Amino acid sequence: MNNSIRLLQVLPTLNSGGLERGAIDIAEGISKLGNISLVASNGGRLVNQLEQKGIKHLKIPVHSKNPFTIYKNISVLKKIIANEKINIIHTRSRAPAWSSYFASKKLIRSVSTYHNAYNYNNNFKKIYNAGLGKMDKVIAISNFVKNKIIKSYNIPENKIDVIYRGIDQKIFNLEEINRDIIQSFKQKYKIVSDKNIVLFPGRLTSWKGQIEFLEVLKKIERNDFFCYFVGDNKNTSYSQKLFKSIKNYNLENKCKILGNIDDMKVMYSISNIVVNGSQYPEGFGRVIAEAMSMGKPVIAYNHGAAPELLEIYNDKFKIPLNDCPKMIESINEILNMPEDSKKELALKSYEFVKKNFTIEDMISKTFNLYQNLLK
Template sequence: MDFLIRTIVLNKVPTVIQVLPALNSGGVERGAVDIALAVKELGWVSIVVSEGGIMMKELERAEVEHIELPLSSKNPFTMHKNFNSLSSIIYDRKVDIVHARSRAPAWSAYYASKRFDTNFVTTFHGTYNYKDFIKKKYNSIMTKGKRVIAISKFIKNHIIEKYGIEAEKIVKIPRGIDLNSFDPTKVSHERIIQLSNSWRLSDGTQIIMLPGRLARWKGHKVLIEALGKLKRRDFRCIFVGSELGNENNKKYLIKIIRENNLSELVQFVNHCTDMPAAYMLSDIVVSASTDPEAFGRVSVEAQAMNRIIIASDHGGSSETIMNKKTGILFLNNNSDSLSKAINSALQMDIESRKKLGEAARNHVSSEYRLEYMQQSTIKLYQELI
């Protein structure tokens, strides 16, 4: 990686540890791995502390150290043990930066960092909604960093409005997309055919894909209702994402699908390991989240892959999509608005799709490259050391 940042000359190589609950799929995990690799490539010591998960393989390939601790636990006794363990790591490894990416591990990491006057950084990955003082107090740990990274303008404004944090302390660093991985020219026909066969898709049918776990707020119900209002039936809708922990919602969605006479047109696919190929299989990608996305990785990935993205007009998606120029925004939680947007996209001719797709990728390339996120984060680290 060709960083445009020159490493500060120090008496020792800087050490950065990142703490998060686990390393399974998700935006928090993706960001942690991307920064861990960048820190390692810069020649610094990079350590990730979590419960582990499927993304550990990426760390292992890059020879980034992983330390296993039960950081997803909210049990006070376990959190205190984590505090002691993190204190030992900070002291023994002479850590320069502790970067917390989630609330439970942040509590342990904050007090461990404070014990040794170690630089503490947080990334605010979501709105962390609260209904009472106790939950707000729990969330507030993410504002305790010497620098607080907000992954979008929406999140930065949320932090200022809800927690009263001074704007100067907050640094907006949007998530970054690996444009080498998410490059439509680098996805082979073999990968696309393999995935198409796995999903048992027929040729000549337009594909509408909603990527995201089957949580209620991800908007599957809104999309189903929108599809039910279409007069055409020449499409296939694919829900791509894990149902783990959301089995009851899947049952509910199947009921809604039947009520809208869409049983032959909508199918569920569990976790997909080749999302670039999944995007290439799709004609339209939908992000229908009824709660605002803090950033909205799906919206950016779809644009990077030259796909038509249709997303709820709130949260991060309102920032990452230029309406009717790089994608289409619809009224949040409004199936009529979504149905009209889908119908319009299905009717687009090849030239219009090509023009939209090219504009979308150029937009992502100029604003949301992975290298920009890595460089900005490391620059922040350097300013603190």
């Protein structure tokens, strides 16, 4: 039997986010292994990046939650499957899951990825969320997600593979960055040079917890640090609310919103601490893994997949949700840490990511899953 993979990944859009990044990484990785790889979405700013890698993109409204559009997408996907001779469809979101399921049923093998556990407060939402579990194989991006979807949607455990998201260690690593590049970056974004930098990366949105973190900045009794909020700021109402909150707290001398920046590697490299303050459990936590791969100490709330990523860390760096005193205690401990201890932690963090959370590992495990389905 010919086990050559002809893959169609389906996701709502190709804008920013871990879901989109993972889809592009898999598309490129599967293609480089000599297989055919296509992506269907409603488009977005990452389409050009995808096509530059030689991956074909098909624009269809799979982002829509409208039942009539979901129904129409079934026939559209069936035509793509037939015309492109697709033998595996991989759905990465709830919106297109039911379309993908009925388009592929009894025709080709199907895979889905649960990028989070997804809450529900009524039966309709539960059914909507459960569509991803209908596929032949289900990928959970952490053990946290795996355990939650087994409990919530009664998915058989042997149907689920845990495949962590992958970090590109060719980008995020311990290598020193040229001083001129760092200086140029600092000038461009007006980064302070005489203080420790606390980095809070993540989209500017309420569930990421930037406003809640202001309470920590307000109460911490030291002036040798400056905090930067970095991430997608398309949510203008929240961005404005955060800006006003900083002003109301009189914290302009302790923090600043940078929004989107063009080189996260440099931003991580100049930071002394990275904080993940998500208010809700995350399915993975890419910024935690990226920061660790750069050798940076991370503090995160102890829920979701964060404990899995911070497995090698002291419990002091895994904070109960919004426990302001313990967050302050951990920040102080890291800022006061001797240089030798920081270097030891940096190497330990990098090696832990190398062992568990690389792009190569993610592609290899996903490729093996596809091949096993085609046997």
